[in-house]
Amino acid sequence: MMNWSKGWLDQEILGHPVQFYWEFNEQDFILKVRLFQDNQLAKTDLKQLRTDISSLCDGVTDSKGKPTRHTYGLYNSLYKWSFDFKECEFKDIMNNVQSITDTIHPLLEQYGTESREND
Numbered sequence: 001m002m003n004w005s006k007g008w009l010d011q012e013i014l015g016h017p018v019q020f021y022w023e024f025n026e027q028d029f030i031l032k033v034r035l036f037q038d039n040q041l042a043k044t045d046l047k048q049l050r051t052d053i054s055s056l057c058d059g060v061t062d063s064k065g066k067p068t069r070h071t072y073g074l075y076n077s078l079y080k081w082s083f084d085f086k087e088c089e090f091k092d093i094m095n096n097v098q099s100i101t102d103t104i105h106p107l108l109e110q111y112g113t114e115s116r117e118n119d
Contacts, residue, residue: 007101009108013049016041020108022101029097030068030080031057031104043072053078056107065100 009020019034035041054067057079068077081100083093
C-alpha cells in the first residue's frame with residue numbers, strides 16, 4: 001500500500017501541509033498522516049483531525065475500524081482496521097482493503113478541500 005502512488009495524498013490543513021497515506025502494520029491496515037517539521041500541525045489541531053477522520057471513517061465501510069491512540073509526532077496513525085490473517089482468506093482481506101480505500105480516499109480528498117474552504 002505504501003507504494004500505491006495515489007495513496008499518498010498531499011493536503012493542507014489550517015495552513016499546514018500534511019500527507020495522508022496507508023500502510024499495513026502486522027495485521028492492521030492503517031490510515032496515517034505525515035506532518036512536516038518545518039510547518040507542523042499543532043497537537044490540538046491533530047487531535048481535531050483525528051476526531052474528524054474518525055467521524056469520516058466510522059461506519060462507512062463494512063470492515064470494522066477504530067480510531068488509534070493519540071500520539072504526536074511526524075508520522076501519526078489516525079484510524080485502523082484489524083484483520084486476522086490466520087482466519088480470513090487473503091483475497092477477502094484484500095477485497096476489504098480495496099473497499100476501504102475506494103470509500104475513504106475520495107473522502108480524504110474532499111476533507112482537504114473543505115478544510116481550506118473553512119479557513
